[in-house]
Amino acid sequence: xxxxxxxxxxxxxxxxxxxxxxxxxxxxxxxxxxxxxxxxxxxxxxxxxxxxxxxxxxxxxxxxxxxxxxxxxxxxxxxxxxxxxxxxxxxxxxxxxxxxxxxxxxxxxxxxxxxxxxxxxxxxxxxxxxxxxxxxxxxxxxxxxxxxxxxxxxxxxxxxxxxxxxxxxxxxxxxxxxxxxxxxxxxxxxxxxxxxxxxxxxxxxxxxxxxxxxxxxxxxxxxxxxxxxxxxxxxxxxxxxxxxxxxxxxxxxxxxxxxxxxxxxxxxxxxxxxxxxxxxxxxxxxxxxxxxxxxxxxxxxxxxxxxxxxxxxxxxxxxxxxxxxxxxxxxxxxxxxxxxxxxxxxxxxxxxxxxxxxxxxxxxxxxxxxxxxxxxxxx
Numbered sequence: 001x002x003x004x005x006x007x008x009x010x011x012x013x014x015x016x017x018x019x020x021x022x023x024x025x026x027x028x029x030x031x032x033x034x035x036x037x038x039x040x041x042x043x044x045x046x047x048x049x050x051x052x053x054x055x056x057x058x059x060x061x062x063x064x065x066x067x068x069x070x071x072x073x074x075x076x077x078x079x080x081x082x083x084x085x086x087x088x089x090x091x092x093x094x095x096x097x098x099x100x101x102x103x104x105x106x107x108x109x110x111x112x113x114x115x116x117x118x119x120x121x122x123x124x125x126x127x128x129x130x131x132x133x134x135x136x137x138x139x140x141x142x143x144x145x146x147x148x149x150x151x152x153x154x155x156x157x158x159x160x161x162x163x164x165x166x167x168x169x170x171x172x173x174x175x176x177x178x179x180x181x182x183x184x185x186x187x188x189x190x191x192x193x194x195x196x197x198x199x200x201x202x203x204x205x206x207x208x209x210x211x212x213x214x215x216x217x218x219x220x221x222x223x224x225x226x227x228x229x230x231x232x233x234x235x236x237x238x239x240x241x242x243x244x245x246x247x248x249x250x251x252x253x254x255x256x257x258x259x260x261x262x263x264x265x266x267x268x269x270x271x272x273x274x275x276x277x278x279x280x281x282x283x284x285x286x287x288x289x290x291x292x293x294x295x296x297x298x299x300x301x302x303x304x305x306x307x308x309x310x311x312x313x314x315x316x317x318x319x320x321x322x323x324x325x326x327x328x329x330x331x332x333x334x335x336x337x338x339x340x341x342x343x344x345x346x347x348x349x350x351x352x353x354x355x356x357x358x359x360x361x362x363x364x365x366x367x368x369x370x371x372x373x374x375x376x377x378x379x
Contacts, residue, residue, distance in 0.1 A: 009034035017047050029057040064166035071165050071182055075189035081210035082186045084299050089161035092290035097141050103148040116322050118343045130198040135187050136205030140168025147177050155180040187215045196224040203232025207302040213312055220316045225373040235361040236303040237354055241279035245296045248277045256297040306351040318369040320345055330360050
């Protein structure tokens with residue numbers, strides 16, 4: 001089919017809209033020789049569906065290729081694992097999101113005391129113009145959310161993958177936001193950037209390093225006195241179905257290619273309801289190529305438990321502020337079980353709770369921490 005389409009694109013043979021649409025389900029159309037001509041073909045212009053496909057698979061990737069040329073390199077990427085992870089996201093930027101909700105912009109004090117009301121009784125000098133680092137920004141959804149969330153903030157967003165950064169830059173330009181700077185770099189090398197940040201967010205990133213704690217130490221060194229840090233790490237308990245699926249993939253030898261991922265999804269879908277890998281069918285990421293690769297085909301993944309996180313927080317000298325988000329049902333059940341923990345900050349309690357409620361952190365542990373030292377003075 002590919003050869004036939006490419007031959008038709010270079011000649012005058014009419015193209016069947018159905019054939020073009022079918023091809024788009026198997027590979028991005030911008031990879032076809034002569035794909036620039038597709039949106040201009042008269043026999044295809046009447047189809048609104050095809051025009052939307054052309055926008056997603058030809059026009060936008062072309063824009064991203066242009067934007068990638070101007071994204072600066074902040075650090076070297078020399079660590080072997082970092083380079084392997086970068087290569088995965090160059091092939092499959094994650095996630096390929098379409099829309100994002102507009103958020104009410106509020107001072108950082110209002111945001112964090114809204115999440116953790118007990119902070120109102122804590123002496124904090126809140127920065128008026130917070131400097132934010134997003135370490136591992138991916139395709140920009142997180143950096144755009146932060147840029148809207150915190151009033152008067154400036155955001156430096158860093159990622160290994162240039163393809164992901166270009167996607168993020170394109171989406172940012174569409175929003176009209178001007179307070180985000182994107183750069184390519186490795187968390188392991190960020191210590192050399194010579195900045196101290198009021199807020200650092202790194203969610204869904206550290207567990208893809210060869211040594212997650214080593215990366216966290218680097219970020220810790222960049223945190224300003226009294227600064228805040230949001231971290232997201234995979235839960236060993238919450239990822240039980242994913243681990244089972246990854247083991248099946250390893251046993252069957254399914255490669256991390258489009259055909260290999262399709263065959264793996266078929267194999268998992270054929271399993272009986274009692275098989276642990278089948279539980280990944282409940283996860284939306286299972287159903288598209290880039291998200292499926294991130295979910296069950298990732299080249300590097302660590303999973304942790306709450307006692308390990310507690311020990312790392314102690315080593316890094318960070319105060320645990322609380323999880324964000326926790327479902328209303330989980331928060332209610334936790335309070336009923338541990339009524340003496342009003343601020344819901346005792347990690348030993350959360351460890352016991354997760355053992356009895358294994359899906360509590362099915363996505364990952366997402367939590368805020370703070371440097372206990374003197375806070376940055378308002379500017």
